[in-house]
Amino acid sequence: MVLFSLVATHTDLDLETVGTLSSGAADVAASVDLPAVTLATCNRLEIYAETPSSSVEAVRESRERLLDAVAEASGLDRETVARSFKTLVEDDAVSHLFEVGAGLDSAVIGEREIAGQVRRSLNEAQSAGTVSGGLTKLFETATRTAKEVGAKTALGSRGRSIVSVALDIAGDMRGDGAAFYRDANVVLIGTGAYAGTTLAQLAEREVPAISVFSGSGRAESFLDERRRFLGERAENVRALSMGELAEAFRNADVIIGCSGGNRQITAAEIRSLAGLEEHDRSLTVIDLALTHDFTPDVADLPGVELITLESVKVAAPEETEDSVDQARAVVAESVQQYLTERRERSADDAIVALRRHTQEVLDEEMERVRKAHGCTAAAEEVEFAMRRIVRKLLHTPTVRARELAVQGRTEDYVAALEAVFGLEVAPREQEGVREKSARRRRAEEFSAAELAQMAAYLQQVPDGGFCRHHKPGEFSIERLPAVAQLRQSA
Structure with a gap:
């Protein structure tokens, strides 16, 4: 299996383009017949x-299929999509992901949210059955x-993040900083992961009044999950309900958008909802959505300051050089250890293939010996000697396989086995096979024999019980009607 990644980030593209590429990103991995994980954050899309x-050629074809899927999901033309991504293969892809997870490739170096986003991207791929x-x-x-x-x-010890930097900028612009x-009176729009982080940050800053609105009606459940x-x-x-939104906007000092929906709030709507024409006041609007929750002309409204992800990227403070160097050293060591273990697993597959081959040859020869001489003491002595010789012969090839794996030359070893012995080395564990989500079988899909076997087993289960090892009432499980009928007639 060959690992590769498609990477579109804030370092190469404007965030508007990254946001458009990310439209429909959740469906990209499921639309191709490849093991894949999608990592989409406020400043990157990586597959x-x-x-x-x-x-x-195989890597190129797989890349093209993914680019086609992104183009279809985002609505961008194919050429623009292809131009937006860079391709990393094997070791480069591994190093990049580890640096991303550690916050070394973020707009805010050392941000703490990205590690959670990497973990969630894996969880989502596992739920969708697209991961290997x-x-x-x-x-x-x-x-x-x-x-x-x-x-x-010390990287990230100050707890900087996209959200915290945006809030710091807003506080400084209002003149009082953290005070x-x-x-302040804050309205938060959205109920996703960034909204959760923003809510926690606002609570830490002792905001006395926070109102949460969701166009999908999830605000109440969002808060219920976080109240404790x-x-x-x-x-x-x-x-907030829809009917309360206008009053909340009129009383707000800060409006924060984290929803990333298809609907953008316009300058005219801000002017009307917040009553800007009626009152001369200051309002700060923070747009943390990758696809933007507010139209750019909001920044032209009198008394309104608009803070976007681009603003955060420009204003983000730099971490100290020492802490970044320390973090890079930790990442480099982890990358090397991971790559070594990965190569050793490949070497193990080759070793198993070689041992299996020699064992099969040995078994064939011993079968001939037994046919000729029977199961005599002499035959046993011959087998013992042959096995000892085989172990000695395999010692050097085994050691050499691991040495070459550490050097990244497992492919040379595999090629030698194929050339000398004609062996085909296949992974023992199909790591590249896409994991399929479990599917519950319908009653009509069970054969008569299977249903009869279930009924026979249930004869040993107390009424109301889950299995013969648990007492009635400990578990509850739905029974197939067909099995219940067989049990009653048994």
């Missing part, structure tokens, strides 16, 4: 995938590396 062949064993190992290791960076270095929020984390500050937070 990690595996292709079953190491040839350049190899990609699962990759993303889990990247997540662990991010934790190591947080534990071993501004202790008397907010503690006493939950009293300062409430959900």
Whole structure:
């Protein structure tokens, strides 16, 4: 299997383009017949995938299929999509993901949200059934590396993030810095991951009045899920209905958009809802949505300051050089360890193939010996000697396989086995095979024999019980009607 990634980030593109590329990103992996994981954040879209062949042509074809899927999902023309992504293969793809997870490639260096986004992208791929064993190992290791960076270095120790920097900018623009929020009235639009992070940040800044609105009607459930984390500050937070939105806008000092929906709030709507024509006041609008929750002309309204992700990117403070260097050293060590283990797993497959081949040859020869001489003491002595010789012969090839794996030359070893012995080395664990979501079988899909077997087993289960090892009432499970009927007639 060959790992590769398609990468479109803030370092190469404007965030408007990244946002458009990300439209429909959740469906891209499921639309191609490849193991794939999509990582979409406020400043990047990255797709990690595996292709079953190491040839350049196979990687190119897999890349083209993914680009087609992104073009279809985003509505952008194919040429623009192809031009927006760079392709990383094998070691480069691994190094990049580990750096991303550690916050080294973020608009705010050392941001703490990105590690959670990497973890969630894997969880979403697992739920959708688009991930493989190899990609699962990759993303889990990247997540662990991010934790190591947080534990071993000073990177991110100040808790900077996209959200915190945006709120800092707003506080400085209003003139009071952190003190501004202790008397502020804030409206938060959205109920996604960034909205959750923003709500936590606002609570930490002791905002006395936070109103949450969701166009999909999820505001109340969003808050219910977070009230216990907010503690006493939950009293300062409430959900807004559509009818309450205008009043909330009129009283707001800050309006924050995190929804990333298809509907953008225009300058005219802000002017009307917030009553700007009636009152001469200051209003700060923070747009944290990648696809923008507000139209650009909001910035032209008198008394309104618009803060966007581009503003955050420009104003983000730099981490100290020492902490960044320490983090890069931790990441580099983790990358090397991961790559070594990955190569050793490939070497193990080759070793198993060689041992299986020699064992089959040995078994064939011993079968001939037994046919000629029977199961005598002499035959046993011959087998013992042959097995000892085989072990000695395999020792050097086994050691050499691991040495070459560390050097990244497993392919040379596999090629030698294929040339000398005609062996085909296949992974013992199909890591590149896309994991399929479990599907519950319908009653009509069971054969008569299967239903009869179920009924026979249920004869041993107490009424109301789950299985013969648990007492009635400990579990409850729906029974197939066909099985129940067979049990009654038994």
